[in-house]
Amino acid sequence: MSKILLVGINSQYVHTNLAIRYIKNYVENYSSMKLEIYESSINNQLSAILTDIFEKSPEKIIFSTYIWNKEYVFKLVKEIKKIMPNTSVILGGPEVSYLTDKIMHENPEIDFIITGEGEKSTLDLLSESIEDVKGVYYRKEGQIKFNGYKPPISNLDEIPFPYSEEELKNSKNKILYYESSRGCPFECSYCMSSLDKSVRYFSLERVKEDLKKFLQEGITLIKFVDRTFNIDKRRYMDLWKFLLENYREEVTFHFEISGDLFDEETIAFLEKIPQGFFQFEIGVQTINEKTMKAIKRENDLERLKNNVLRIKENIHLHLDLIAGLPYEDYDTFKNSFDYVYSLKPEMIQLGFLKVLKGTLIFGQVEKYNYKFLNFPTYEVLSNEFISYKELTDLKKIETVLDYYYNSENYPKTIEYILKHHYKRPFDFYEDIARYYDSRGYFKVSHKQVSIFNHLYEFYLYKGFSDIEIFKEYLKYDYLTLKKPGSYPYWIKSIKDKEKYNEILKSMNFKSIREGHNKTEFEKFEYNVVSDKSGEVEILFIYNRKETKIQEY
CATH class of the missing domain: 3.40.50.280 (Cobalamin-binding domain)
Structure with a gap:
């Protein structure tokens, strides 16, 4: 053989x-x-x-x-x-x-x-x-x-479960992919899935048996590859209720969903999901009405906004944007960016159109004067609405967005900057991208502390007021991130060592030394926790999953 x-x-x-x-x-x-x-x-x-x-x-x-x-x-x-x-x-x-x-x-x-x-x-x-x-x-x-095309498999249950018992046991820290359906009813012009307009499902019984195997082994992250998981309410609610009944704290299930399809009953159910158990990826792509119509993806933006704001406290959210779509120029893309930013998801995925063979967009190359890479990833270079220069600028904004938003390392600092110095979020990311570009920072890699330093230096460069207050916010985010081995040059350390030791003695550490290794104690001359004038002393307690704080 x-x-x-x-x-x-x-x-x-x-x-x-x-x-x-x-x-x-x-x-x-x-x-x-x-x-x-x-x-x-x-x-x-x-x-x-x-x-x-x-x-x-x-x-x-x-x-x-x-x-x-x-x-x-x-x-x-x-x-x-x-x-x-x-x-x-x-x-x-x-x-x-x-x-x-x-x-x-x-x-x-x-x-x-x-x-x-x-x-x-x-x-x-x-x-x-x-x-x-x-x-x-x-x-x-x-x-x-x-000899011609073979029709797709009608009964998906005849396809065996893809993972062996041994592989599941050895894959706790890997991303495992799973599908409960094939095909997509939507006709988004940029997507390969639009070519298979019928939707076929594995039976609910089969899917539940498969999910039990993931849950029993405690796989950390299972990503459903169903193109739009929440098409059939009866079906997806049945599966979600099953998962909730079998909840395991260390497991996360990731779903690609359409955010405006949920009704009140579904939202009320999702508000009860334990934090971190579900992760949603929502393809907003654009809020420009003419663009939505051209790509055959029309979102109910008000309903989408309401749904996202309702579930964001306990569902980890990734919201997607695509630059380079028809009728979306640089200025209208700013509106799409600010809309998504206002929803405060955990991650904003700023992507760029890929002109894929077989899609409707591929057949519209001449219509919209698309220029794109002739090799993978077939990414758009320009079209009649947006130039290569503008797309390159958005690429740089994507990089600083990853640094200062998607990393989730600067929540207090960026919120302060936007509130006091910018009318819209896009303008800040455009500004700091230009700053990075002017200093050649996009051409080198950066350690975490360097990214903090660049933000501090950017603030000085812009001549913004209240530098001492800004430094307190930046200091707070830096100390929240992890136990610092050393402080950046812009941090002014104010520490009552005697009080620090007395606090540690009252806690459940084996020794003062262990307490120092797992905590940090600092005085702030501005109350960054309550966002108001006045001093505050903060104990940062470093755990594996998160940093907790106690005010004194």
């Missing part, structure tokens, strides 16, 4: 490839064949991966190909054919499912390409005569052949 290797090249070590696990378990469940999985990441050296694959001596290699690994996989395939010329190279995944004939012509090293849903087509390719297989491009007598 020939050796078959499934290869997943992930974007990061903590990620797992769901597709190759589905294929392995499906093929092994419905045949006597055995498949081996090999996973690595794009951060590893290509030569090392090439050696690993060579030493496994496979006769067939199946690569899972995505936007983040396409170039890497194509390079790897060329080298594999040099040292293993008789090994069959098979590619599958969204990055090779469109313009497939062209890909085969340009890459003679590829022997087969599986298009669309891979489980059944892979089984057929490995077990049947190629002339009888649908869903696969192949070579025969110097010609590229295709």
